Amino acid sequence: MQQQLTPDFPDYELLDTGDFEKLERFGRHVLRRPEPQAIWRRTLPEEEWQRLADASFLRDARSDERGVWRLRPGMPDRWTVEYAHAGMRVRMRLGLTSFKHVGIFPEQAANWNFIYENCSRLQASKPAGAPLRVLNLFAYTGGATLAARAAGAEVTHVDSVKQVVTWAREDMELSGLDGVRWIVDDALKFVRREVRRGNRYDGIILDPPAYGRGANGEKWVLEENIGEMLECCAALLAPRAAFLVLNLYSMGLSSTLARTAARQAFGAPAEEQWGELFFADRAGKELPLGTYYRFTR
Helix, strand or coil: CECCECCCCCCEEEEEEECCEEEEEECCEEEEEECCCCCCCCCCCHHHHHHHCCEEEEECCCCCCCEEEEECCCCCCEEEEEEEECCEEEEEEEECCCCCCCCCCHHHHHHHHHHHHHHHHHHHHCCCCCCCEEEEECCCCCHHHHHHHHCCCEEEEEECCHHHHHHHHHHHHHCCCCCCEEEECCHHHHHHHHHHHCCCECEEEECCCCEEECCCCCEEEHHHHHHHHHHHHHHHECCCCCEEEEEECCCCCCHHHHHHHHHHHHCCCCEEEEEEEEEECCCCCEEEEEEEEEEEC
């Protein structure tokens, strides 16, 4: 079923968008960041953006990705937000990075709900003492990891950047959780080894970037590597009572493409959803923030 998803996230609000920027509230603080998909005009005047923004990201003229933050007096470089759904309560530390990211992608909360609900459902159907195993690849600071762990799953969290794995561990501790297996490694190399070992998982979460580097400089190009990644994950996912979440952030890659590639690797599932993740600003302008495909079987 094709479906557009926007989560209910009280600690996050998209205030305004346009002219290739977005104005967002994370908890008590308002940030101004570049947004290449905000191709329309802003609703609020420039003066209001300047009045509201506690921190504004200024892109480095020598780089398409790096930049610096201009902070209003009293604006911290670290703070926390909370997210709750059903029995899940998690806290996440935010920070201002030179790549304009802050430590979470709030639109992913729609997938955190799905992960928590399915882990809870599958855990309840397991024999007493049998573990529910979830693999989170390209896991970043681990919102999906927290959702799965909050539901009682044994989670393996894989990311190639040691600093963000450390950040994810902080979020686990802030959320009162423990027991996550942390792996600093290239995701594709890791799943190749897991296939050779004959390991299986009840849930797999895939959040690959368009481009990236592994822990030892391995090159990741989405269009070139996603086919093998999905084939490996298909070998790792349990044949019954399992779920998959796949996100694509690359502009130009549709949810239909994600669905077609996943169905070729995994086969037809019992239930599936695909579409865009988005938030609407106060004026009702809907900003797409990535595509997703997910299924249960």
